[in-house]
Each structure stands twice: as C-alpha cells, then as structure tokens.
Amino acid sequence: MTDQYQAFAKSPIGKFVxxxxxxxxxxxxxxxxxxxxxxxxxxxxxxxxxxxxSGAISQVLANIHANSYAGNNVELQQVAAxxxxxxxxxxxGDRESKFKAVVFDASGIQNSExxxxxxxxxxxxxxxxxxxxxxxxxxxxxxxxxTVKQAIAQRALEGFVKSVGKxxxxxxxxxxxxxxxxxxxxxxxxxxFALSPRSAYVSGQVIRVSxxxxxxxxxxxxxxxxxxxxxxxxxxxxxxxxxxLSRDGAHVICLDVPQQQADLDRVASEIGGSTLAIDITAAxxxxxxxxxxxxxxxxxxxxxxxxxxxxxxxANMKPELWDxxxxxxxxxxxxxxxxxxxxxxxxxxxxxxxxSSISGIAGNLGQTNxxxxxxxxxxxxxxxAPILKNGITINAVAPGFIETQMTAAIPFAIxxxxxxxxxxxxxxxxxxxxxxxxxFASTASTGLNGNVVRVCxxxxxxx
Numbered sequence: 001m002t003d004q005y006q007a008f009a010k011s012p013i014g015k016f017v018x019x020x021x022x023x024x025x026x027x028x029x030x031x032x033x034x035x036x037x038x039x040x041x042x043x044x045x046x047x048x049x050x051x052x053x054s055g056a057i058s059q060v061l062a063n064i065h066a067n068s069y070a071g072n073n074v075e076l077q078q079v080a081a082x083x084x085x086x087x088x089x090x091x092x093g094d095r096e097s098k099f100k101a102v103v104f105d106a107s108g109i110q111n112s113e114x115x116x117x118x119x120x121x122x123x124x125x126x127x128x129x130x131x132x133x134x135x136x137x138x139x140x141x142x143x144x145x146x147t148v149k150q151a152i153a154q155r156a157l158e159g160f161v162k163s164v165g166k167x168x169x170x171x172x173x174x175x176x177x178x179x180x181x182x183x184x185x186x187x188x189x190x191x192x193f194a195l196s197p198r199s200a201y202v203s204g205q206v207i208r209v210s211x212x213x214x215x216x217x218x219x220x221x222x223x224x225x226x227x228x229x230x231x232x233x234x235x236x237x238x239x240x241x242x243x244x245l246s247r248d249g250a251h252v253i254c255l256d257v258p259q260q261q262a263d264l265d266r267v268a269s270e271i272g273g274s275t276l277a278i279d280i281t282a283a284x285x286x287x288x289x290x291x292x293x294x295x296x297x298x299x300x301x302x303x304x305x306x307x308x309x310x311x312x313x314x315a316n317m318k319p320e321l322w323d324x325x326x327x328x329x330x331x332x333x334x335x336x337x338x339x340x341x342x343x344x345x346x347x348x349x350x351x352x353x354x355x356s357s358i359s360g361i362a363g364n365l366g367q368t369n370x371x372x373x374x375x376x377x378x379x380x381x382x383x384x385a386p387i388l389k390n391g392i393t394i395n396a397v398a399p400g401f402i403e404t405q406m407t408a409a410i411p412f413a414i415x416x417x418x419x420x421x422x423x424x425x426x427x428x429x430x431x432x433x434x435x436x437x438x439x440f441a442s443t444a445s446t447g448l449n450g451n452v453v454r455v456c457x458x459x460x461x462x463x
Contacts, residue, residue, distance in 0.1 A: 026425040027171035029200040030132035032435060034220070034247075038064040038196045041100025041130055044090060045069065047076045048117040051108035053138050056184035058083040060191045061103075069099070076105075092124070099125065101134040101195050106157055107179070109139070111149040118160055126168065135174040136194050137161050141208060144181055154178070158206055165204035165458045166423050173203035173458075183211040186447025192219070193439045201432035203423055204458035212446035213391060215349070221249035222442045227296040229253045229289055231280050232306030234263035236404045237355070240430035241303055244438050246271035251296050255280065255289070256306070280306050281332045286339025299340065301351040301441045304333045304377075309406070311366040322369045329373035333380055341392075349391035353440045354381055355433070356398040358454060362462025374398070378452050385450030393449040395440040400456025401427045424457035 030040070043066045047054045058080040061068050070076050070087040080087045090097065104121055108114075118137075129135065137157055145151035157176055165174035175194045179187055186209050193199055194207070218224055228245045232238035233254035242252045252273035254264050257280075264275040276292045278285055293299040307329045310321040333354060340346050359367050360374025381396045388394060401418035419427040433455045440448055 027131050027169075029171045029424065029426075030197040031200050031429075031431065032197045036197075037066075038192055039066050039101050039134075040197075041067070041133075042098070043068045043101045043103060043195070044099045044125060045076065045080070045087060045103050045105075046071065046121040047073060047105035048108035048114060049075065050110075051076075051105040052140070053107045053179055053184060053187070054079045054105045055083055056179075056187045057103055057105055057138060057191065058085040060188050061085050063188070064192065064195070066101075066195075069097070095124075095128070098128055098130050099133065100130050101136065102129060103136045103138065103191075103195075106137050106139040106154070109150075109153045109157075110147070111153050112156065115153055115156055115160075118157075122164070129168060129170075129172055131170040131172070132197070132200070133168075133170070133172045134195055134199070135161070135164050135168065135172060136177065136191070137175075138177045138179060138187070138191075141178040141180050161206075162204040162458070169423075171200075171424060173199055175199070175202070175204075176206045178206065178208045180208070180210045180447075183209050183447050185214045186210070186212055189222075189439060189442050189444040190448065193435075198435040198439070200435075201424065201428035201457050202436055202453060202455055205453050207448070207451055207453060209447040210449060212449070213349075215443050215446055217442065217444045218249075219444075222444060223301070223438075224249035225297075226250045226300040226441075226443070227253065227293050227298065228301035228303065228441065229255055229276070229293065229299055230303045230305055231255045233267055234260035235267075236406070237399070237402060237430045237433050238303075238305045239263075239267050240434040241305055241437055242267055242273060243271055244431065244434035245301065245303075245441060246273060248438055248441075250301065250441070253289075253292055253296070280336070281327050283335070285332065286336040286343075286345065289336065290340060290343065290345040298347045299345055299350065300347050301353065302336070302340065302346070303437055303441070304336070304352070304354045306332070307355065307373075309367065309370050311370065313366050314368045317369065325369040326373050326376075329370070330376040330380075333377065337380070337384065341388075346392055349443065349446065350393075351441045351445075352384070352392065352394040353437050354394070354396040355437075356381075356396045356452060358398050358400045358456050358459055358462055361398060361454070364461075381452055382450060388449070391446060393440070393446065395448055395451045395453070397433055397436045397440075398452055398454045398456070399428065399433050400454065400459040400461070402433060402455075403427045403429055421461065422457035422459040426457065428455060428457055
C-alpha cells in the first residue's frame with residue numbers, strides 16, 4: 001500500500017508544513033540492488049585501543065572493496081594493512097567529508113571508563129553520516145567476558161547503539177554485533193548485511209555471532225544449489241521471501257493451503273520454483289515436506305512464515321479462535337521441526353528460520369492469542385538452538401509494521417500510528433523481512449544461531 005504521507009513529506013508544501021509543525025519526515029530508504037556495490041559511499045572505521053576484531057572487520061571491508069577511511073590510529077592502520085585494506089586518511093577537524101557507513105571496533109573496551117572511546121569517535125562525525133547510512137558497533141559477547149568490568153562495559157554498548165538509532169534520523173540504521181571469542185572468521189555475512197541496503201528496515205538490533213565452521217560462498221548467489229521451503233508463500237511476506245531466496249540461488253518449494261493453489265502456482269512460476277499445497281497443521285505435514293524435497297536433494301532451508309491473526313480481547317475471544325491461532329502459528333512449527341530433526345529431514349548445515357512478531361515481544365491489545373503464539377516462536381528458537389547438531393541453525397525475525405494487505409485493512413488512525421512509531425517514521429516492506437531471512441538462510445551464516453532480529457524500523461513498542 002502506498003504511504004501517501006511519505007510522498008507528501010517530499011513535496012515543497014509538505015516540507016514546509018512538516019517543518020513548521022514538527023511532524024516526522026520519513027526518508028526514502030535505500031534498498032538492495034544487485035547492480036550496486038555493498039556500500040554506495042565511503043566507510044569510516046574506528047577502534048578502541050587493543051581491539052581484537054579490527055582484523056576481521058578490515059578483511060570484510062577489503063573483500064567488498066569498500067572505500068575506507070580512518071583517523072590518526074596507527075594501530076588500526078597497521079592491522080588493516082595486514083588484511084589488504086588501505087585506510088585513507090581522515091583528518092581530525094574535517095567537518096565536510098560524508099560517510100555512508102561508520103564501523104567501530106569496541107572489543108578493546110575493558111571497563112566503563114573506556115566507554116569514552118565511543119564518544120570520542122562518534123561525537124565529531126555524528127552529523128556527517130549520509131541518509132540511509134549505517135552505524136555498526138562490533139563488540140565481544142558480554143557473557144563470555146574475562147572480567148565483570150569488561151562484561152559490564154560491553155553490555156553498555158547496547159544502550160549506546162539503540163540510542164544512536166533513535167537520534168541520527170535520516171533513515172540511518174544502527175546495529176550492534178557481538179562476536180564470541182574465536183568467531184572472528186564468522187563475522188562476514190553479518191557485517192555485509194548490516195553495511196548494505198538489505199538491512200534498510202532493521203535498526204537498533206543486537207546480532208550475536210558464535211564460532212562455527214567457515215564455509216566459502218559465492219556472495220552473488222549464496223544459496224546456489226540449496227532447496228528452501230517457505231510456508232505461507234502465496235502472497236505478502238511469504239511471496240517476498242520466496243523471491244529473495246530464489247534470487248540468491250535457491251530452489252524454492254512454495255507451501256500454502258490448497259485453497260491458495262492458484263497464487264502458489266503464480267509465485268512458483270515467477271521464480272522457477274515448485275509448489276506444495278498442504279495444511280501445515282496436519283499431523284503428517286513434516287513428512288510431506290521431506291518427501292517433496294527429495295527430488296531437489298532434500299531440505300536445506302525451511303522458513304516458518306505461515307501465520308494468522310484472529311483478534312479479540314480475551315474476554316470476548318471464543319475458544320476456537322485461541323486454538324486456531326496457537327495451532328497454526330506455533331504448534332505446527334513445533335511438529336514440523338520435531339519431524340524433520342528426528343527423521344533426518346534437514347541436510348547438514350540446514351537452516352530453520354521462524355517468523356515471530358513484535359507483538360510476541362511487547363504484546364498487543366486484542367492479541368493475547370497471537371502474541372502468545374509469536375512469543376512461543378521466540379521460545380522455539382531460544383530453546384532449540386543449543387541442541388542442534390550437524391551444523392544446523394535456527395533463528396527468527398520479528399516484523400513490526402509491514403505494508404501488506406493485512407495492514408492495509410487496519411483503520412486509518414491505527415495504521416498511521418503503526419507507520420510512524422519507529423525511528424524510520426514509516427512502515428517496512430515485505431522485502432525487508434525477506435532480506436533478513438536471507439541473512440539467516442545464507443550458507444555463510446554458520447555462526448548465527450539462536451538470534452531474534454526485529455524488522456521494525458526500531459519500533460517504539462517493546463524497544
């Protein structure tokens with residue numbers, strides 16, 4: 001659905017009205033285009049003293065041929081040089097240069113006093129980040145810190161990054177990436193995503209990277225040779241997911257209920273995929289998914305996207321509405337996962353990706369059934385991740401206000417509130433959810449397991 005307010009905000013009269021009334025002025029967000037580089041502009045790099053992740057960051061920037069700059073930091077320049085990255089000079093006091101991305105290695109911060117390194121680096125350049133820019137802070141996982149002081153300081157990074165995401169405006173997204181000890185080589189897929197327009201509607205998020213096998217991929221087609229199953233693929237977010245995974249090289253099996261066969265056929269035809277028309281809540285759904293993928297070499301990726309809403313306040317909710325939502329949104333995921341994991345239904349290095357919701361994080365009026373189901377999806381991720389073997393991972397995305405047929409039916413005032421109550425001052429697009437799912441689906445994302453990333457423009461709900 002078209003955001004008429006956003007279009008109005010860019011008109012001459014709209015700019016005048018918005019400026020004088022202090023209304024939000026949403027920026028048109030850059031989104032992924034395969035014909036453009038990962039970062040369309042200069043990248044400024046910084047680091048606290050004794051950082052341990054500058055080498056890994058520099059390697060990624062070298063791999064994507066980023067036009068990279070740094071200030072007078074000899075230690076950082078030396079580390080970058082060993083990775084084949086030339087850091088151009090950025091002089092202190094330069095207030096004219098503009099940057100599309102700013103990346104800071106905070107892993108060297110050992111105590112609260114050293115958090116001043118964040119201020120020293122970001123304060124002078126806060127106004128020099130371009131629209132739809134990126135701020136990325138990379139730190140060490142607090143739970144694995146060697147001292148309590150280090151753990152406290154690293155945990156403090158989260159408050160800093162989330163505040164930056166709300167302050168910088170102009171469609172600038174801010175992310176925090178925690179890297180486990182020994183997981184430096186697993187950073188690349190996450191850093192590429194966070195730097196690129198793929199993360200247009202993801203901001204204020206924490207992504208955790210753990211140590212795992214490193215698998216080389218073709219970054220143009222990272223899912224080449226893989227088979228993905230997408231539930232609820234006939235329209236909306238599911239359709240976008242199918243298109244993005246296909247774009248990245250996967251054969252996509254589009255799954256939905258038999259009543260959606262016509263739309264399933266359309267989507268599958270557009271991407272050269274195949275269809276599976278079944279009821280995902282059926283007891284044999286997992287078996288049918290496994291059997292459908294045999295001809296394609298088995299299931300490499302399953303995206304649990306299918307879901308429904310049946311909104312009523314708890315006092316007015318009929319038991320059948322409660323049961324229906326819980327069964328489709330949560331119990332079906334549990335049953336399918338159990339079958340695939342117990343019957344070798346996922347290939348080695350398989351990917352399970354679930355779609356939760358910010359309602360599952362913050363709750364919502366009239367959605368006790370839906371919020372419970374989506375909070376349960378987060379539980380599926382958190383409690384399944386530690387027991388997975390054979391390189392299989394599980395992660396989730398939690399969308400906020402996404403422009404779909406469902407949100408188009410929301411009453412105007414509520415719809416506008418949903419659009420504006422986030423740091424981007426606009427709704428997201430189905431492709432924004434799909435791009436984040438593609439991050440977790442990537443063969444290179446072996447170090448991502450147990451993450452829940454909100455695709456909500458840093459919504460004020462549950463922040």
